[in-house]
Amino acid sequence: MKTLLTTFALGCALSCAAAGEARAADPSPGIGSVLLTEAVEGNQLVRKYLVRNTGDEGYVLFYRIDATQLASDYADNGLDLSDLDAFVGSLPNDELRSIRRIVVTGYASPDGPQRLNEQLARERAEDVVAYLDNKYELSDAYGIAVEARIASWDDVREVVAASDTPQREAVLRVLDSDRSDAAKQAALRRQAAVWRFLSSDVLPALRRVDLRIDYGQDRIVEVRTRIARPTPRPTPAPEPRKRCCCAVVDDGSTGLLVEMPEPGADF
Incomplete structure (x- = not known):
């Protein structure tokens, strides 16, 4: 579930960031225009306006x-x-x-x-x-x-x-x-x-x-803006797992039972 939520959140963040960037440079047809729809198609943000006469x-x-x-x-x-x-x-x-x-x-x-x-x-x-x-x-x-x-x-x-x-x-x-x-x-x-x-x-x-x-008469104009997506950061390499000198074999309510290594064991 954690992996799913992280992926979903990342996707929303990228989409919202791209839409916010495009909105900041909104190429509206200007005075008299009304935004009808806004959607993402591939790498483009597509807006449809009603341009009034x-x-x-x-x-x-x-x-x-x-x-x-x-x-x-x-x-x-x-x-x-x-x-x-x-x-x-x-x-x-x-x-x-x-x-x-x-x-x-x-x-x-x-x-x-x-x-x-x-x-x-x-x-x-x-x-x-x-x-x-x-x-x-x-x-x-x-x-x-x-x-x-x-x-x-x-x-x-x-x-x-x-x-x-x-x-x-x-x-x-x-x-x-x-x-x-x-x-x-x-x-x-x-x-x-x-x-x-x-x-x-x-x-x-x-x-x-x-x-x-x-x-002329009112008409619908479609404006497409290319979405500049951020460059993904490289995934850091996982750290090597450290070997443990002991292991938990029982964590019952009476306390922890720990298995200790035998004397002279090599770790």
Whole structure:
């Protein structure tokens, strides 16, 4: 029984150690994944995940007023382009991602003529698509949907309500009124301090392009990790058995009866 328990314990220790080592470097597919099963097959730890369609990849690039050409030195575009390049460049070698579609949406701020804003929004989106196609031919690989939108004065109101805009209450009354968009803009422009704040702190964030990557339906992904088993230690050689000069012949309740060797016996 002792031999059986020792073998079983050793097997559990090796299995748990291997599983613990693999778990420490768990190659999970990432956010949105759920571990379904985990089993050992030969020298591999096999995990199956449910990878959910999270659609959580998104990038934002900003444009200067009236501009339709992307500037890497404007706002945080340099950092965002670096992140975007790293992501797009990894797609061909990433078997865990299943992209359903890519949507590029260009925006324009609500100030200015509506027809010009529509043109700005669309040309900004097309500018980003051209950047991706020239560098990665992304349209051929995945297809890209292009959209254009003009941000509304309601979008401006949300920012103003949470800010320290000069004369904030007066600005909110203008934005909440039944006036036309042109009349709202004219009223805001007449307040010099208010318009300076909007022009520098609010409106620039609305001149942008949003890039959204939508993943496919939920799917099951199998991840295999090789188990590095520990090298077994060599079994030490048994010590030579010592010869005994006496033997127990009876250990009854009355005491030990020991057989002593005869005088002159050789041991």
